[in-house]
Structure formats: C-alpha cells, structure tokens
Amino acid sequence: MGKYNQQNAILPIIQYTNSEIRTWREVYLSYQKIIENHACDQVKEAFYLINKQIKFNSKNIPQLFEVSDKIHQLNSWRIRPVPGLISDKDYLEGLANKVYCSTQIIRREQDLTFSPYPDYIHDLLGHIIPIANNEISQKLNLLGRLSISATPEQVEQIAFIYWKVFEMGFIKTQSNQYKALGGAVLSSQQELMNVSNKNVKISHIREFKIIKKYVEDEDLQNEYYYIDTLDDIDEIVENLKQKWHQNKTAYNPQSPIRNPRIQAFEEDK
Numbered sequence: 001m002g003k004y005n006q007q008n009a010i011l012p013i014i015q016y017t018n019s020e021i022r023t024w025r026e027v028y029l030s031y032q033k034i035i036e037n038h039a040c041d042q043v044k045e046a047f048y049l050i051n052k053q054i055k056f057n058s059k060n061i062p063q064l065f066e067v068s069d070k071i072h073q074l075n076s077w078r079i080r081p082v083p084g085l086i087s088d089k090d091y092l093e094g095l096a097n098k099v100y101c102s103t104q105i106i107r108r109e110q111d112l113t114f115s116p117y118p119d120y121i122h123d124l125l126g127h128i129i130p131i132a133n134n135e136i137s138q139k140l141n142l143l144g145r146l147s148i149s150a151t152p153e154q155v156e157q158i159a160f161i162y163w164k165v166f167e168m169g170f171i172k173t174q175s176n177q178y179k180a181l182g183g184a185v186l187s188s189q190q191e192l193m194n195v196s197n198k199n200v201k202i203s204h205i206r207e208f209k210i211i212k213k214y215v216e217d218e219d220l221q222n223e224y225y226y227i228d229t230l231d232d233i234d235e236i237v238e239n240l241k242q243k244w245h246q247n248k249t250a251y252n253p254q255s256p257i258r259n260p261r262i263q264a265f266e267e268d269k
C-alpha cells in the first residue's frame with residue numbers, strides 16, 4: 001500500500017466556461033451510450049462503482065479533486081494535475097506509483113468527437129474512471145513498474161504497448177465481440193466507430209511488432225489490437241523482459257521510486 005507524500009496537496013478547482021460545459025455535455029451523453037453498449041465489463045464496473053459516489057451528469061464537469069478522492073478511497077490511486085503532454089517516462093513512473101497524471105484543459109468545441117490534444121474529458125472518461133476497476137489498475141501499475149530502471153528505448157517499447165492496449169485497445173469477448181478498453185476508443189465515438197470500418201485491421205496484441213518509431217496520435221488509426229483477458233498483459237510484460245534479457249540490455253527491476261516531477265507516492269517499507 002502506497003503512502004501519499006503530499007499531505008496538503010491541493011488540486012486546483014476550475015471554473016469551467018459555458019462553452020466547456022456544452023462540450024462536456026455532448027461528450028458525456030455519448031460516453032454513457034458507449035458505456036452501455038460498447039465498453040468492456042471491467043470499464044463498465046469501474047463506471048458504476050465511481051458513479052455511485054460522484055453521480056456524473058451532463059450539466060457539471062466533475063472537479064479533479066473530487067474524482068481523485070473517490071479513486072483513492074477505492075484503491076489508493078491519486079490523480080495529479082499536469083499542464084499538458086508529459087514524457088512517457090514520467091507518465092509511466094506515475095502509473096508505477098499509482099498516480100495518474102491528468103490535464104485539466106477541456107478540448108476545443110470544434111473537437112467534439114475527437115480531440116488530437118490532451119484534454120480532461122478524455123483523461124477522465126477514458127483513463128481515470130477505468131482505474132476504479134482493480135484489474136485494470138493492477139495492469140497499469142504493472143506496465144508502470146516495468147518502466148522503472150528501463151532504458152529510454154525500453155520505455156519507448158512499454159509506451160507503445162500502453163498505447164495499443166490502454167489507449168486504442170479492445171477486449172475480445174467469448175462471443176467474439178470487441179469491447180472498448182482504451183481511453184481513446186472509450187471517449188471518442190469517432191475512434192470507436194472507426195474500428196468497424198472495413199479497411200481497419202484488428203489483431204491480438206501478441207502480433208504487435210514494435211517497428212514504428214512514432215505513434216500516430218493525431219489522426220484515426222488504421223489498425224487496432226485486442227486482448228482476450230487482462231492477464232494477457234502479464235504475458236506481454238514477461239515477453240518484453242525476456243527479450244531484453246536475451247539482448248543483454250540493461251534492465252534492473254526495482255521498487256518504484258519517488259520522482260519529484262510527478263510528486264509520486266513512496267512505497268511503504
């Protein structure tokens with residue numbers, strides 16, 4: 001169990017504008033339908049758990065401090081506000097320390113269905129709510145812990161896996177349906193619908209070869225990945241470790257450390 005180091009941490013309360021609230025309303029109403037019809041069971045469960053306490057509604061944008069408190073009560077994670085994009089290293093180190101780094105900026109009104117930039121609606125609906133599910137939060141923590149002591153190249157590989165699973169990924173059900181797991185497909189109707197496009201390919205994450213230098217995150221994807229169960233992440237992590245070991249690249253697993261850039265948690269001794 002982690003120990004919170006920022007006893008007096010204050011998460012800024014934001015006065016959202018009418019235009020931002022309108023944007024929230026549209027995206028949230030669509031998200032409710034996504035949760036009902038397209039989300040994987042773990043995300044559904046997370047939403048119902050946290051919604052019991054916060055009572056999300058289309059009229060108010062939930063404040064980050066309130067969401068962070070509820071998540072902390074549920075499974076000891078905390079949310080840390082960040083101004084925008086942060087490095088993969090800092091992001092993953094946050095996960096290793098049960099800290100999710102979220103922006104508080106709301107997407108532009110013209111980006112209603114798909115925001116190419118970091119925004120709070122995406123972070124909240126696509127990433128923070130799923131953390132309320134213990135299975136999801138454990139796997140995020142696992143990927144984060146793998147990044148501790150990883151080389152920059154290894155961090156990049158973990159970030160690719162994170163992206164394909166927890167940003168764009170699906171869980172394939174026993175009845176062969178693809179249910180949304182990733183933050184982008186949960187918070188963007190456009191991204192979600194894109195997966196049923198005939199020209200789009202969907203494969204098991206095992207098939208994913210890390211060959212691309214950069215992730216295309218500013219446009220819709222033309223390939224997606226799924227897992228059968230969240231335990232597939234364990235296999236992916238083990239495979240990565242083995243590959244690094246065989247390549248004799250430096251990798252020293254160790255406990256999460258306190259990173260002042262994310263003002264993370266310190267593990268209890």
Ligand SMILES: [Fe+2]
Binds near residue numbers: 126167183
């Ligand atoms: Fe995201």
